[in-house]
Amino acid sequence: MMAIKRLLPGGWLSAYAFLYVAFLYLPVIFLPIFSINTAATPKFPLSGVTLKWYEDLPRTPALIDATWNSLIVGVSASVLSTVLGILAARSITRYRYPGRRAINGLIMAPLVLPEVIVAISMLLVMLQLGLSLSLFTVVLGHVLVCIPYSMTVLTSGFEGFDRSLEEASADLGESAFGTFRRVTLPMVMPAIISSLLVCFTISLDEFIIAFFLTGTEATLPIYIWGQLRFAAKLPGVLALGTLLLFASFLLMTIAEILRRRAASRTRNEGGLYA
């Protein structure tokens, strides 16, 4: 009896943890599995293993266009939102002023706003402004959703940046610009790169805002959405999806490693380990 009691909590917890992870990742695992299936219908058992769906991808001009569009939007949106994020994160971590928390909250808010609503609102604003829908409007929309993520990464990198490091640089004769170039920038660089990667990944995968704000040019998720109408195109979509999945996973991992490095770097431990 005692033995069972001792085992049970651990057993239940392990089972719970296993189900948890399965729930999170099982659907995602089907994607790569069916993408190497010879049959066009995603059904078990697999009829055979092939890479032909992957080989077909570069031979689809519409897909190449969509990839280019996604890259253009992703790079623009990540650079823009990271620049804006740097300015805001620097101000919020470095200075103390009234309304600092409120401003931080407002910047982070798009994270929890329903994306459909944001997309519709942006569409209305763009049309009111007389902007014709294009990749440019998609970039603007993506900047809006990326800034909260950029802020999160950057504030964790800037937080605890020991001001005395910049003072030490000035004390040793360096100008304000020289201090920025030789001390501030190298120290926060990992956080900046991390923010760029996170924003790029989000923009690459984002569908709703791109769907509302794009004109005739499709980004990758919109291209995928369009292809889903044709059953025969499904394996190609699965192959493309698998590639996107791995790209996102890789980029986010690098971003997280860099973010951690930045966070540990800015923390000047001084004499704590005396």
Add this chain to the structure above:
Amino acid sequence: MPELSLAERPHQSERPQSERAMIEIRDVTRSYGAFKALDDASLTIKEGEFFSLLGPSGCGKTTLLRMIAGFDNPTSGSIAVGGQPMDGIPANRRPTNMVFQSYAIFPHLNVEQNVAYGLKRLKLQGDEERRRVEEALAQVSLTGLGKRGATELSGGQRQRVALARALVMRPKVLLLDEPLSALDKKLREQMQVELRRLQQAVGITFVLVTHDQYEALAMSDRIAVMFGGKIAQVASPKEIYQRPVNRQVADFLGGMNFVKAEIVEENGASLVLDTLGFGRVRTDKPKAFVRNGGQATLGIRPERLRVLWDNATAKFEVAGKVVERHYFGEITHLIVEIPGLEKPLSVTETNDFGADDIPVGAPIRLAYDPEALVAMAD
């Protein structure tokens, strides 16, 4: 007190003192709104001097140091370094270098790169830069650690890097902001000796900010004691300790017994005071003594009261009763009630003659030297 023999400690008066002023602080006030972090402070620090700013936190000592470095500006008043007024001169163009409390070692650079940081701008010829970096590393006993990463250093090593990085610039003044506060006791005491030696060797004016009175006493040529944004006293360690100008200074620099006194006679050089416990005494009149009514305070350090054993007598003695005894290894701390005194006296006695065996409640006689009595106005 750090346990160091006299031979080990570089003596205060070994190096000839220049009388030339290196730093001149004139009527400097720094206000933040209604709060005055520094209130009309004036001070002259001499060339080649080891000078300490001593006081509790919030007394304005760090504010003053940061204004000398150029990280902060006086609301009014002026600061000159090496005869040059510093008004409007930013930190990067001042002939001062600082050792920060957190050391502020650049974490993305190694030891060598940290030390060479300021030299890079000077664009030195040939291998002059490397030579100077090595010389600085040798001065702080870090030879061979140049390639070590900043994050792989111990607290003591970080402190040495911070020192080398500042010294390599050959500043006119080295500013040290609580440089030893993050180190453990043993390392701190070792670094006190090393810092003093280093200062003697390089001959640069050192200005140290500290809240540790023993640190200030052990290292400085002169000390400024500060309270609430004001400079209370500027003097040599010995004078600060033996002749504090008021109760606040006396209290901050270790234990002191205070006895109420009545001024009987006052003339140019001496005071005659009446006390209940010590009777009528004549003492030197401190330079800063300003009479405040008929009352004064007489102070005596606990170690200047000696226990009189058996039938020994002294010219000046007080008698009382032991009420408490505390054992501290090499010394014993006695609390002695003296008839007529409102507060019992603290006495520290070495244990050579058995002070640790004096029973509580026993009658006791204490000898003192009238020289050890300090008159204070408040």
